[in-house]
Amino acid sequence: MPPAISLKTVTNNVGWSVLSKTSTFGLKFVTVPILARILSPQEFGVVAVAQTVVMFLAMIGSAGLAASLVLQREEEMETVHSVFWANLAIAGLMAAGLYVWADMFAELLGAVEAAYLLKVMALLIPIQLCGDVAYSLLARRMAFDKDAAWSVLSESVGALSAVGLALLGCGVWALVAQLFISALARLAGLFLATGYRPRPVLSFRKLGQLTKFSLGIMGSEIFNFITFQSPLVIVSRHLGLADAGAYSAANRFSSIPNQVVLSALMGVLFPVFSHMNDNPERSSHALMLSTQVSTVFLAPMMFGIWAIAEPGMLLIFGEQWAYAWPVLGLLALSKGIMSPCGTFIPYLKGAGQSTVLWWVAVFRAALVYGCVSYGAITGGLVEAMIWLCIANAITLVFYSWAVFRTNGTAFLSGFYVTSRPMVTAIIMAVAVRFLLDHIKHDLPGAAMQVFVGSVAGGVIYALLFLLTERALLRKLLQLARERRAPATGL
Structure with missing residues (x-):
């Protein structure tokens, strides 16, 4: 059963969540202007366009299945594992499709220069979707203190890496590296925080109910x-x-x-x-x-x-x-x-x-x-x-x-x-x-x-x-x- 909801529970979790967001976006407050002074508007633009496609496909890939776990009265592990494998399978197909049709996506967006980045950033889709189930488990448990700690750590490592790489003259790859480093650190943190380990269990009946x-x-x-x-x-x-x-x-x-x-x-x-x-x-x-x-x-x-x-x-x-x-x-x-x-x-x-x-x-x-x-x-x-x-x-x-x-x-x-x-x-x-x-x-x-x-x-x-x-x-x-x-x- 999820924990009982009281005023203290809500305010504590909001406090942890606000602390997490304040820390990570406070870091962006510092690093984004630094990166803007080092990189050009065109470099920001090409990464932003490529990231748009990746975010869109990652969002479709989740299909809202992980979010539905929050509404479940019981943390039923057969359902949890089924959602994980469904997410991973969809993510793999999405990543493969983006790699194959990267040139077409880039042309549709009016940024043919972004095609090569799309092929690389396609790998972000399975990395992001693999963490969706673990995050939903933290949310239903109201354990936002653990999420806050790993969010701050992952965003900090990614942002500092981007600044360092930009100073070394890596150009757009500094921004790309930031996305990968942050995503991998957060994925590891979510699995450690929840203790969740996927098992080879897949129930189409459970998925159908969601x-x-x-x-x-x-x-x-x-x-x-x-x-x-x-x-x-x-x-x-x-x-x-x-x-x-x-x-x-x-x-x-x-x-x-x-x-x-x-x-x-x-x-x-x-x-x-x-x-x-x-x-x-x-x-x-x-x-x-x-x-x-x-x-x-x-x-x-x-x-x-x-x-x-x-x-x-x-x-x-x-x-x-x-x-x-x-x-x-x-x-x-x-x-x-x-x-x-x-x-x-x-x-x-x-x-x-x-x-x-x-x-x-x-x-x-x-x-x-x-x-x-x-x-x-x-x-x-x-x-x-x-x-x-x-x-x-x-x-x-x-x-x-x-x-x-x-x-x-x-x-x-x-x-x-x-x-x-x-x-x-x-x-x-x-x-x-x-x-x-x-x-x-x-x-x-x-x-x-x-x-x-x-x-x-x-x-x-x-x-x-x-x-x-x-x-x-x-x-x-x-x-x-x-x-x-x-x-x-x-």
Whole structure:
């Protein structure tokens, strides 16, 4: 049986997960700008395009089977082994297909230069999928402390290796080596942490029982992948590898706050919500509270990046990337618009609502692809990012409606409560941007502009938070007191 879910269990695991993400993305905060100063936009672009294909095939290969293990009431090893071998078999076929048709994939993406990298990076698919089952076992056991330790170690080794190889003049191979080293270290760590050892057991009957949920998850992940990766493909095809490299570098940096908060929460909340299937009221309460809290932390980070994007791009990436500051700002803005939706995916997965998740993902993928394509074709990179913001604003409304309808919450009241922290962050960001525009000529350099903007934004947001979210603050203080008591539920 999975462990009992209490407030202390959830907060401890969220803490470990946040620590893991903060450490790994803090490392990226340092290493990505270093690599950007050593490598060219074209080198970043070609690896980013190749990685897009690998990530897509790895995601399809898992078919949602590993995720379905989290929902199982018992850790039934016949099912676990069956999922492992199914994942491995699919991964092998995917890797072989990518190797054979690498030239075709590269041409379809508008980056024929990436074909040779695709053949090498095809080996990443089985490495990544072999670890899916072990990670799912850690998740259902709520053992995110072990996952955190190995995540930090694997990402650190990979990032430091990439910097060292880049300094030695290895070019794109520094980025490729980073992916392989991190993936292999994480795979070894997951097997050590779980104690899982595959056995020659395969039951098609057990796999069939997981099919309905897993296919819904697979479909939603395919379209989520299209949503997240199609802008890079569109930019590469219509605007060239240099713009693809600028987009990739800006997207990596602007994703750091998003992935620190959301990745940590999503990993923990999925098994938490799955434990609440028999208690809809408790699940609804947890959804609203987790959405408010994640938005309170995430929205000011994302809109804050938009406010200081111009000096920030110059300070972090250097002169050769300074021209791309509007791209960094607009990408942060687009992610900030979606900040209230961060807990929706783990909620729908945990509630077994993979069909709703699939339909929302289809809608968003079509909208993002159409909007970004229109912007890239009719304008350029900046226009494409503006249309990405528009697509995300529409998605925010539709996604909220779909989730609140599933949850039984009134749409207008739910949307108002969960989006209010985002509106507060927008007001803060506009104020900071206005301030910097009027005093930046009096500040000595980009570093001082970033510092002043960050401090001003923190003060303004804190004041606005105290004015608009007093009820949430009282709730959080109450939960902090309750956490000291043993076995306190959410």
